[in-house]
Amino acid sequence: MNIKKILRLQYLLMVTLLLILSYNIAEAAKGDKEAGKKVYEKKCAWCHGWTGAGDGPAADFLNPRPRDFTSGIYKYKTSNVDNPFPYEDDIFRMISDGMTGTSMPFWKDVLSDKDRWNLVAYVKSLAGLEGEPTAKVNYGKQIGSSAESIKKGKELFIDRCSECHGDEGKGDAMKKLKDDWAGNRLWPRNLTKPWLFRVSSDPKDIYTRISAGIPGTPMPSFDDPASKKKLTEEEKWHVVNYVTSIKNEARRIKEGDTVVKAKRLAGELPKDVNDEKWKDVESTAYPLVGQIIAKERFFTPSVEEITVKAVYNDKDIAFLLEWDDRTNSIPGDAKAQELADGELNEDAVAIQLPVTIPEEMEKPYFGMGDSSHPVNVWHWKSGTTKSEQSIKVMDSTGFKNIKTRDKSNVNGKGSYNKGTWKVMMTRPLKTDNKDDMQFEEGRFTPIAFATWDGTNGEKGSKHTITTWYWILLKPPTGSKVVFIPLLVAGLVFGAELLIARSAQKK
Amino acid sequence: MKISKLSLFALLTIGAYLVLKIVVPIIGRFLHPGTWPLIPTSLLKMYMLFIIATILLYLTSKEESAKELISPIKATLTDPSKRMLRNIIFAVIPLLAAYITYSSVAPSYDAPVELRSIHPAPPSSANIYNKSYNLNSLKNPLRDDAANYAKYVKEGGEVYFKNCFYCHGDKLDGKGHFYQGFDPQPLPFMGTNTIAQLSESFVFWRVATGGPGLPKEGAPWRSAMPIWEHFLSEEEIWKVAMFIYDYSGNKPRTF
Numbered sequence: 001m002n003i004k005k006i007l008r009l010q011y012l013l014m015v016t017l018l019l020i021l022s023y024n025i026a027e028a029a030k031g032d033k034e035a036g037k038k039v040y041e042k043k044c045a046w047c048h049g050w051t052g053a054g055d056g057p058a059a060d061f062l063n064p065r066p067r068d069f070t071s072g073i074y075k076y077k078t079s080n081v082d083n084p085f086p087y088e089d090d091i092f093r094m095i096s097d098g099m100t101g102t103s104m105p106f107w108k109d110v111l112s113d114k115d116r117w118n119l120v121a122y123v124k125s126l127a128g129l130e131g132e133p134t135a136k137v138n139y140g141k142q143i144g145s146s147a148e149s150i151k152k153g154k155e156l157f158i159d160r161c162s163e164c165h166g167d168e169g170k171g172d173a174m175k176k177l178k179d180d181w182a183g184n185r186l187w188p189r190n191l192t193k194p195w196l197f198r199v200s201s202d203p204k205d206i207y208t209r210i211s212a213g214i215p216g217t218p219m220p221s222f223d224d225p226a227s228k229k230k231l232t233e234e235e236k237w238h239v240v241n242y243v244t245s246i247k248n249e250a251r252r253i254k255e256g257d258t259v260v261k262a263k264r265l266a267g268e269l270p271k272d273v274n275d276e277k278w279k280d281v282e283s284t285a286y287p288l289v290g291q292i293i294a295k296e297r298f299f300t301p302s303v304e305e306i307t308v309k310a311v312y313n314d315k316d317i318a319f320l321l322e323w324d325d326r327t328n329s330i331p332g333d334a335k336a337q338e339l340a341d342g343e344l345n346e347d348a349v350a351i352q353l354p355v356t357i358p359e360e361m362e363k364p365y366f367g368m369g370d371s372s373h374p375v376n377v378w379h380w381k382s383g384t385t386k387s388e389q390s391i392k393v394m395d396s397t398g399f400k401n402i403k404t405r406d407k408s409n410v411n412g413k414g415s416y417n418k419g420t421w422k423v424m425m426t427r428p429l430k431t432d433n434k435d436d437m438q439f440e441e442g443r444f445t446p447i448a449f450a451t452w453d454g455t456n457g458e459k460g461s462k463h464t465i466t467t468w469y470w471i472l473l474k475p476p477t478g479s480k481v482v483f484i485p486l487l488v489a490g491l492v493f494g495a496e497l498l499i500a501r502s503a504q505k506k
Numbered sequence: 507m508k509i510s511k512l513s514l515f516a517l518l519t520i521g522a523y524l525v526l527k528i529v530v531p532i533i534g535r536f537l538h539p540g541t542w543p544l545i546p547t548s549l550l551k552m553y554m555l556f557i558i559a560t561i562l563l564y565l566t567s568k569e570e571s572a573k574e575l576i577s578p579i580k581a582t583l584t585d586p587s588k589r590m591l592r593n594i595i596f597a598v599i600p601l602l603a604a605y606i607t608y609s610s611v612a613p614s615y616d617a618p619v620e621l622r623s624i625h626p627a628p629p630s631s632a633n634i635y636n637k638s639y640n641l642n643s644l645k646n647p648l649r650d651d652a653a654n655y656a657k658y659v660k661e662g663g664e665v666y667f668k669n670c671f672y673c674h675g676d677k678l679d680g681k682g683h684f685y686q687g688f689d690p691q692p693l694p695f696m697g698t699n700t701i702a703q704l705s706e707s708f709v710f711w712r713v714a715t716g717g718p719g720l721p722k723e724g725a726p727w728r729s730a731m732p733i734w735e736h737f738l739s740e741e742e743i744w745k746v747a748m749f750i751y752d753y754s755g756n757k758p759r760t761f
Contacts (some may be wrong), residue, residue, distance in 0.1 A: 031572050035535040041678075042753075043676075046663060046665070046666075046667040046676070048675065052534055056665040056667065057663075057664040057667045057673055058668065058676075060668075061672065066672070102683070103671075103672070103676065103682070103683040105675070105676050105677055105681070107677075109676055109677075110710055113555050133624050160551075162616050202722075209696045218710060248515050253686070258541060258617045259616075259617050263617055286685045288687065289684040289686070289687030289688070290672075292673075292684065292732070293730060293732045294732070294736075295736065295737075299672070336742050340550065351714060361620050361621075361622075361725065362722070362725075363728070364727060365718060365726070365727045365729070366727060366728060370718075370727070373727070442613055444617060452603045461605070465687070466687060467687060467688050467689045467729075467730065468689070470617050470618075470729060472613075472615055473599065474613050474615065475613055477613065479610060480611065481608065481611055481613075484607055484608075484611050485603075485604035485605070485607040485608040485611070486604065488599070488600075488604055488607040489600035489601065489603055489604035492603040493599075493600040496599065496600070497596075499581050499583065502590070503580055503583040503584050504583065
């Protein structure tokens, strides 16, 4: 036997060994439900409930509510339309990666692969689910994105999807949707913010959703042969290409981007929210969260982000506040009322500023100021069928000490279009009211924001908030910036000459 | 080889700068991951001023060594053979000065850095629930009832998953679904950097009085931590404290 042969034999042996080993790993991966139960009771029951019915102590504070595992229905599956249940891989993926935009966290950082497979076995057992689906979604041949494909996709989208997702994909269509579990309220996804998709914004995952639908929700499968709305594989890829093309990057929160960069304009300020002058002003996006600090707290907001721009001239300052809100809440309007779950209130937005620009670190308390540090709040409301839009100025020294002024020196005007509110607020830079914040160029000034979605039961203290951020009115880089360094250079040079002179004299 | 006093001065200054700018943050981040603050530039400048003054003081403490420090400078200024070098230095220094002034007068959008103390010293006594508590001697009364430990932890878990998880996280990692909206961000309880270093009476005080209960060095105006005496009973706070220690596998500090 020569050396080569021995090597080949060894190679064969190794491959067989590896095969046996990997087979064993695959076998071991199939979870053990008893072991899964232990982990479940420590980590998952708080939300999903001790019997798995989605009714843990946290459930009432969440929107969407935690999954009820006793039904066996899972929203995110890759099995095809003939199979109502997901693959174990699908459940494993949701547990490992979590669901963005909800409270369901990803667990791969704290639970081992084995723990997660055991959990899959346990949650399946809660509905008596056994075995695997028979077939996956058929992906056909992926079609790359192109202007032509996007155009085709857009037409199909308007026809098939816009009844729920809205003409521009912001999830703002006028339809009241409920889930199949307890009839919980559901909102179609805002497709212009793909970073909030539950699974991912990967084209293949979007294709899967269109093909498999989202079980338990009104989002249908477009593979159903019985449906007039069925899409072919090719058509589905066009729709995917359209959906990925409508991403609105300006709405994405960039970590560390904490300053509203107010731009100085030479002439007039913009007239309204759609003025061309706003076009090339830089915007900043801030996260909004429920007001969960003081009574009455609010846990289930529908808006998660606000985008801000600001401009000023030598007299006035103007803010443009934009946020995606699926509904234009008009109290008194029958159609708007139909979409609300209970009492319908106005939509609203507010800006909070300290009365005095802090010299040091110390600022007013970020929630409506405190007794020694008052704040100004500019509060715009969207109006009802009987009353116009309105804006009020409030002086506040804490949650319980808010005084609304009779007269407002801030102007506000908003406009709602296809799932987005745009509101513009304007005020003179300086006023003669000692309770007003006086804007100053070049000084970092704290600023905070709040929104109310009237259709979502938001009113009074129930709304979204931000923490303190900054606004800076950046003065134009004038002559001072050139002159002072030149002066310094001159002085230093003069000093050098003097020193050299005196050294040489000696 | 003997290095000249001037090079020594330059080396020490650069060394000190590098230690402050690079080494300290690395050690800090290693010891306190995620919670180690940046040194703001203004503070760094002040430290450097002190350090330079100290080095100069040291180098000029003896007559000869002071002379030695100055002599190369003097030589550059007077020696005709060093004319070229002299001209270069004379041109570079004013330019450098101009640049430094420019970067401090030119407006920038970099937000001011704000330092705060994450674990400020607690007061020795605190007024909570209209009662005065001595925080030095305060103990969790429920810990004495060992027979009911598991029950208290579970009840504490319910308190946690109704009130705390949306900030401090379902995994107690400080990353609940609202964490992004706050600055400072909610602290994690896993790991050994937070509650593992605190006594249970400190936790009681922090939870009961919340962000606004912090002393000034903790920047109470920014902390989103609610004032829990407004929402929870004394017993519920002790229970939730037991839960966060139990879940994270940490033990309260007892010394």
